[in-house]
Amino acid sequence: MAQSKPDAQRKTKAGDAGSAKQKQLEAYTQNPETVLTTSQGVVIPDNHNSLRAGLRGPTLLQDFLLLDKLSRFGHERIPERVVHARGCGAHGYFEVTKPLGQFTSADFLQEAGARTPVFVRFSTIAGERGSADTVRDLRGFAVKFYTREGNYDLVGASAPVFFIQDAMKFPDLMHALKPEPHHGMPQASSAHDTFWDFVSLMPESTHALMWLMSDRALPRSLRMMEGFGIHAYRFVNAHGVVHYVKFHWRPRLGRHALDAGEARRIAGLDPDFHRRDLWDAIAKGHHPEWELGVQLVEAGKAQALGIDLLDPTKLVPEELVPVQPVGRLVLNRNPDNYFAETEQVAFHPGHVVPGIDVSADPLLQGRLFAYTDSQLARLGGPNFHELPINRPLAVFHNHQRDGAGRQSVPRGQVSYEPNTLGNGTEFRVDGGHQGFQGIEDPLEASTVRRRSPAFDDHFSQATLFWNSQGAAEKDHIVAAFQHELARVETPAIRQRVVDNLAHVDVRLARKVAEVLALGAPDPKAAAGRAGFREQRGKLALEASPSLSIEATVAGPVATRRVAVLVAPGVEIGALKIVQQVLAEHGVGTRIVAAHLGVVATSSGQQLPVDCCFASTASVLFDAVLVPGGASHVQALAQNGDAVHFVLEAFRHCKPICVIGDGVELLKLAGVNADDAPPAGVLVSRADPAARVPLAQDFVAAIGRHRHWARQQVAVPA
Numbered sequence: 001m002a003q004s005k006p007d008a009q010r011k012t013k014a015g016d017a018g019s020a021k022q023k024q025l026e027a028y029t030q031n032p033e034t035v036l037t038t039s040q041g042v043v044i045p046d047n048h049n050s051l052r053a054g055l056r057g058p059t060l061l062q063d064f065l066l067l068d069k070l071s072r073f074g075h076e077r078i079p080e081r082v083v084h085a086r087g088c089g090a091h092g093y094f095e096v097t098k099p100l101g102q103f104t105s106a107d108f109l110q111e112a113g114a115r116t117p118v119f120v121r122f123s124t125i126a127g128e129r130g131s132a133d134t135v136r137d138l139r140g141f142a143v144k145f146y147t148r149e150g151n152y153d154l155v156g157a158s159a160p161v162f163f164i165q166d167a168m169k170f171p172d173l174m175h176a177l178k179p180e181p182h183h184g185m186p187q188a189s190s191a192h193d194t195f196w197d198f199v200s201l202m203p204e205s206t207h208a209l210m211w212l213m214s215d216r217a218l219p220r221s222l223r224m225m226e227g228f229g230i231h232a233y234r235f236v237n238a239h240g241v242v243h244y245v246k247f248h249w250r251p252r253l254g255r256h257a258l259d260a261g262e263a264r265r266i267a268g269l270d271p272d273f274h275r276r277d278l279w280d281a282i283a284k285g286h287h288p289e290w291e292l293g294v295q296l297v298e299a300g301k302a303q304a305l306g307i308d309l310l311d312p313t314k315l316v317p318e319e320l321v322p323v324q325p326v327g328r329l330v331l332n333r334n335p336d337n338y339f340a341e342t343e344q345v346a347f348h349p350g351h352v353v354p355g356i357d358v359s360a361d362p363l364l365q366g367r368l369f370a371y372t373d374s375q376l377a378r379l380g381g382p383n384f385h386e387l388p389i390n391r392p393l394a395v396f397h398n399h400q401r402d403g404a405g406r407q408s409v410p411r412g413q414v415s416y417e418p419n420t421l422g423n424g425t426e427f428r429v430d431g432g433h434q435g436f437q438g439i440e441d442p443l444e445a446s447t448v449r450r451r452s453p454a455f456d457d458h459f460s461q462a463t464l465f466w467n468s469q470g471a472a473e474k475d476h477i478v479a480a481f482q483h484e485l486a487r488v489e490t491p492a493i494r495q496r497v498v499d500n501l502a503h504v505d506v507r508l509a510r511k512v513a514e515v516l517a518l519g520a521p522d523p524k525a526a527a528g529r530a531g532f533r534e535q536r537g538k539l540a541l542e543a544s545p546s547l548s549i550e551a552t553v554a555g556p557v558a559t560r561r562v563a564v565l566v567a568p569g570v571e572i573g574a575l576k577i578v579q580q581v582l583a584e585h586g587v588g589t590r591i592v593a594a595h596l597g598v599v600a601t602s603s604g605q606q607l608p609v610d611c612c613f614a615s616t617a618s619v620l621f622d623a624v625l626v627p628g629g630a631s632h633v634q635a636l637a638q639n640g641d642a643v644h645f646v647l648e649a650f651r652h653c654k655p656i657c658v659i660g661d662g663v664e665l666l667k668l669a670g671v672n673a674d675d676a677p678p679a680g681v682l683v684s685r686a687d688p689a690a691r692v693p694l695a696q697d698f699v700a701a702i703g704r705h706r707h708w709a710r711q712q713v714a715v716p717a
């Protein structure tokens with residue numbers, strides 16, 4: 001492909017490519033028209049009435065206007081992705097901040113400031129297309145770079161490890177996770193027998209399970225979620241020097257999670273919570289951003305690392321190999337059309353460009369087959385690379401031909417190589433030095449259907465993850481295991497899981513078992529089961545602090561949402577000051593009241609209301625602000641929705657700021673904030689001079705996001 005690319009195009013500056021994909025897409029976009037036509041372009045005179053034999057007679061088969069419309073409608077659906085069916089996407093660009101020429105010859109990574117257009121699709125793994133966004137799941141994080149040397153896809157996820165080591169087990173894993181075949185339940189959830197049956201028999205899944213049961217599986221926003229390439233890929237530079245590379249996407253807004261109960265409630269209140277959040281942020285110009293980091297290990301030194309880079313159930317702690325920032329990803333444009341772009345985009349981990357190559361990771365190797373294969377079924381034929389969203393910016397030319405949905409019109413007699421008939425001279429592509437060279441691996445081995453013994457350590461990194469979590473994060477992991485296993489109906493499966501967990505940490509296993517009416521976790525029973533292999537490696541680290549989001553939680557507060565609860569008689573003087581400070585930090589406030597319209601303030605002004613209790617709840621906000629005003633607080637105190645709003649925010653450990661009499665509402669909620677307010681609760685009695693500092697403390701509390709110490713307080717919400 002690269003060999004037939006016109007030189008003129010190859011020489012365009014990388015920086016010019018910023019809007020190139022958008023321009024390419026514009027050639028295919030359609031604006032709304034005032035005339036309706038059939039699919040053949042014939043103007044439709046009447047779009048309300050079919051053609052019938054007389055006013056009260058049957059419809060005529062000759063009504064091609066009706067047939068065109070009905071038939072086209074009946075074919076609107078394509079199969080959803082067999083996994084990662086539910087997703088949302090956005091356009092943007094990737095910009096190099098640190099050129100990587102020393103490690104890779106990939107053209108798009110050579111120049112600081114060079115921009116490459118991208119399309120990104122986020123997804124949940126298990127749920128079907130119409131499932132909820134906030135379910136407990138790892139998320140897909142797939143990035144298509146439209147580079148000048150062809151498309152490069154980094155098809156990653158929100159955890160750095162996967163459940164299995166070999167592609168052979170992928171259909172089993174997914175069959176166990178997806179709804180059970182007899183009754184088609186549950187939707188978008190791992191909390192059921194078949195999933196836990198399978199993973200309890202596959203100890204290699206333990207490390208990924210720890211991630212799945214942790215707060216990582218409940219992102220507050222896709223904009224606040226980390227991404228990972230999982231597998232080690234390989235960079236090769238112009239001199240043929242090879243490095244293994246692991247990719248990391250780090251959100252500029254920090255890493256933040258939902259509370260598990262909150263996530264479940266949001267799934268009912270707003271199943272589109274994450275996609276709406278992404279869409280709204282981009283639409284309002286708050287362009288989400290991630291830093292791309294790489295961990296590089298020289299190929300010759302991989303063995304000395306003590307972690308098998310080909311094992312996708314292992315990560316490389318960044319305390320051992322630092323993550324070097326090399327670029328930034330900015331999402332700045334919502335798609336024009338969900339189906340044409342987000343649904344039809346087709347990723348593939350084997351879409352690599354010169355300078356980047358795959359590794360022998362046996363999971364990755366299987367993916368190299370699976371993605372094209374599943375696009376063939378999903379997108380109906382081999383020409384899906386011609387769909388506008390998938391088209392490379394690099395010119396593609398080859399002799400693959402025909403097939404369903406072919407759009408290009410290749411000219412000439414020749415669709416084979418070598419030839420002399422194409423351009424009148426001999427054309428032969430045979431061992432050139434351009435384009436994708438691939439790394440020359442000296443392979444000589446007997447075929448073997450077995451795993452490397454280096455893959456046998458199934459628990460030490462699960463233990464590392466557990467050791468690295470903060471106290472609240474550990475509580476959440478325990479609660480998540482309890483919740484999931486309590487939904488498992490077969491006691492023997494629950495027992496197997498806790499027996500396995502005893503190999504991660506005995507206290508963890510005991511705590512999980514506590515509420516499940518199980519026998520004491522028995523590590524020996526686990527070790528005696530078929531398939532159990534444990535060559536526990538010596539941990540180079542006791543804990544890896546970078547794995548905890550609790551430890552690194554403070555971050556920018558821009559785009560967080562604060563609910564301001566109001567009722568008639570609200571005092572808005574202090575409120576305005578706090579709102580102003582919040583706005584300066586990019587925090588949005590929404591006025592929430594018992595009804596839409598306006599609320600009369602204590603000074604007789606009309607305060608417009610943004611949303612009412614009938615359609616919203618505290619779980620849709622990051623923090624709550626209750627202004628002062630005696631009658632307003634009294635009215636809120638008599639409104640069960642308002643009291644519940646505050647209680648629930650308290651329970652979910654969110655920052656709460658109360659001004660003046662607002663503190664009474666907290667008391668009703670059982671929270672005495674008079675003397676020493678609990679963590680994350682900010683109280684201003686009457687002193688007007690204290691308002692700006694109060695607002696600043698509130699901003700700092702929002703920056704911390706959750707005040708988990710409050711978790712210990714029992715709250716009736």
Ligand code: HDE
Pocket residue numbers: 081082083084087121122123139140141142155156157162166167168170228229230231312345346347363364366367370371372374375
């Ligand atoms: Fe995928 N995966 N996968 N996967 N995967 C698909 O491809 C598959 C794996 C990931 O937004 C499918 O086009 C196999 C790991 C993402 O369009 C399918 C194996 C990781 C997406 C497929 C894996 C992923 C997919 C479904 C093991 C994290 C969504 C339709 C050998 C690094 C991309 C499709 C999008 C999608 C197969 C393992 C991430 C069936 C066989 C590990 C983000 O081809």
